[in-house]
Amino acid sequence: MEFRDLREWISQTEAMGELKTLKGCDWNLEIGAITELVMRREDGPAVLFDEIKDYPKGYRLLANSLSSRNRIGLTLNVPPGESKMDFVTAWRDRYKKIKPIPPKVVKDSPLFENVYEEKDIDLFKFPTPKWDEHDGGRYIGTGSIDITQDPDEGWINWGTYRVMIHDENTVGFYISPGKHGRIQRDKYLNTGRPCKMAMSFGHDPLVFLAGSIEVPYGVPEYEFIGGVRDEALEVIKGEYSGLTIPANAEIVVEGDVIFDAPRSEGPFGEWTGYYASAERHEPIVKIKRLYHRNNPIILGSPPGRPPAELGWYRSYLRSALIWDEMEKAGVPDVKGVWLMVSGGSRLVLVVSIKQRYPGHAKQAAVVASQCHAGAYLGRYVIVVDDDIDPSVTDDVIWAMATRSDPATDIDIIRRCWSGPLDPIIQPGKKGLNSRAIIDACRPFEWMSEFPPVAESSREVLQATAKKWGKILFSGNGKA
Ligand SMILES: Cc1cc2nc3c(=O)[nH]c(=O)nc-3n(C[C@H](O)[C@H](O)[C@H](O)COP(=O)(O)O)c2cc1C
Ligand SMILES: [Mn+2]
Numbered sequence: 001m002e003f004r005d006l007r008e009w010i011s012q013t014e015a016m017g018e019l020k021t022l023k024g025c026d027w028n029l030e031i032g033a034i035t036e037l038v039m040r041r042e043d044g045p046a047v048l049f050d051e052i053k054d055y056p057k058g059y060r061l062l063a064n065s066l067s068s069r070n071r072i073g074l075t076l077n078v079p080p081g082e083s084k085m086d087f088v089t090a091w092r093d094r095y096k097k098i099k100p101i102p103p104k105v106v107k108d109s110p111l112f113e114n115v116y117e118e119k120d121i122d123l124f125k126f127p128t129p130k131w132d133e134h135d136g137g138r139y140i141g142t143g144s145i146d147i148t149q150d151p152d153e154g155w156i157n158w159g160t161y162r163v164m165i166h167d168e169n170t171v172g173f174y175i176s177p178g179k180h181g182r183i184q185r186d187k188y189l190n191t192g193r194p195c196k197m198a199m200s201f202g203h204d205p206l207v208f209l210a211g212s213i214e215v216p217y218g219v220p221e222y223e224f225i226g227g228v229r230d231e232a233l234e235v236i237k238g239e240y241s242g243l244t245i246p247a248n249a250e251i252v253v254e255g256d257v258i259f260d261a262p263r264s265e266g267p268f269g270e271w272t273g274y275y276a277s278a279e280r281h282e283p284i285v286k287i288k289r290l291y292h293r294n295n296p297i298i299l300g301s302p303p304g305r306p307p308a309e310l311g312w313y314r315s316y317l318r319s320a321l322i323w324d325e326m327e328k329a330g331v332p333d334v335k336g337v338w339l340m341v342s343g344g345s346r347l348v349l350v351v352s353i354k355q356r357y358p359g360h361a362k363q364a365a366v367v368a369s370q371c372h373a374g375a376y377l378g379r380y381v382i383v384v385d386d387d388i389d390p391s392v393t394d395d396v397i398w399a400m401a402t403r404s405d406p407a408t409d410i411d412i413i414r415r416c417w418s419g420p421l422d423p424i425i426q427p428g429k430k431g432l433n434s435r436a437i438i439d440a441c442r443p444f445e446w447m448s449e450f451p452p453v454a455e456s457s458r459e460v461l462q463a464t465a466k467k468w469g470k471i472l473f474s475g476n477g478k479a
Pocket of ligand 2: 157158159180215216217219221
């Protein structure tokens with residue numbers, strides 16, 4: 001692995017030419033707007049903000065860390081490849097070999113460079129953005145992890161669940177039902193046992209990535225990270241909570257969860273691109289300890305209208321998972337899977353297959369739409385032939401427009417798995433929606449009579465691009 005903490009990760013990113021450093025930006029809305037501009041573009045740069053308005057030099061924030069294939073590759077130690085499907089394929093291979101590795105508990109960490117207790121704690125010493133004008137507050141926890149321990153089973157979870165500052169030593173957090181942190185939190189709530197919690201607001205992006213993807217129940221994310229790194233992750237035991245905390249973190253708090261004095265939390269933008277869940281009362285954490293490195297760096301990753309940072313890296317990872325699950329379910333000859341980033345890496349799923357028999361396309365679509373990794377909050381599933389790269393939107397839309405006939409090639413599956421974040425469900429109604437399955441493959445029965453495609457062969461195009469592409473598409477146009 002080429003990095004051991006966020007700072008080394010930033011150096012590597014700078015060396016790849018994918019880092020921009022901006023000085024003098026305002027924490028109030030400007031950092032949020034800049035982050036939106038860069039995350040909307042494919043392979044937009046990571047941005048390191050320094051000398052933020054009202055804050056001392058060195059108190060920094062990194063945004064948009066995981067939205068380029070090069071940087072996702074750096075973070076997961078996977079070669080970025082030439083195309084999206086290359087990366088999905090490489091990650092699929094790598095993922096199968098990952099075995100969780102227990103962490104290495106160490107005594108020392110740069111976190112101990114600055115330690116505050118009780119009334120000396122002031123969360124406003126960090127340049128936490130107000131990301132968007134409609135947000136309910138300043139969100140210090142976006143690329144963060146919330147650390148909790150299961151009171152019965154003992155295992156520790158690191159989950160990315162948003163954190164908003166209420167005052168100098170109080171934060172609010174929101175975990176939706178079913179998430180590991182919520183299951184653990186509710187065990188304390190339901191039995192009246194005191195609940196301690198830690199949170200890390202800055203760390204290398206692999207910690208964030210692990211906190212925000214579906215690492216299986218019962219597997220601590222730090223063991224998954226160890227597996228990805230092929231080496232135990234160094235952690236410390238929190239002095240106040242005893243919880244397992246990344247030793248390489250930048251800013252960490254520990255405290256008590258208070259259930260009986262909830263405060264208003266949200267609204268905050270969701271991955272669908274809306275404020276779908278309104279402001280509500282949520283438990284708070286009274287912070288008892290604050291640790292930070294000298295010149296600390298917040299890792300920021302606000303969700304919001306796609307394409308957003310979380311859509312980019314989760315499309316790669318989730319597409320690989322769906323592909324695996326389709327294979328396990330016995331669907332042959334899947335050639336590619338891609339969740340469009342514009343659908344928040346869930347709502348629009350494209351599968352390409354080499355059609356083998358009648359009904360193959362329908363089988364692929366139904367399995368893709370209902371396998372575990374693809375089932376939650378989907379909408380559209382499009383199946384295309386293997387001459388179409390499912391990650392190239394223009395090609396997918398062209399195939400759909402020319403190879404499907406709406407009257408016969410669209411099926412609806414009703415009453416599927418959705419949830420309160422789904423913007424099409426009326427507030428207060430149950431969490432069910434439907435799937436449209438679009439068979440955009442050439443009709444199987446008369447495939448051989450389908451008009452041939454009007455383009456040069458792939459070999460001719462590749463050879464020509466090799467010869468002339470540099471002059472045509474980059475530089476100053478001179479040979
Ligand atoms: C930037 C970002 C913000 C997120 N915010 C929340 C949140 O506020 N609440 C929540 O329940 N899930 C949130 N998620 C989704 C969870 O991180 C994700 O479902 C993860 O798998 C949860 O960890 P768990 O599997 O250990 O429960 C967010 C994800 C990302 C990428
Ligand atoms: Mn988990």
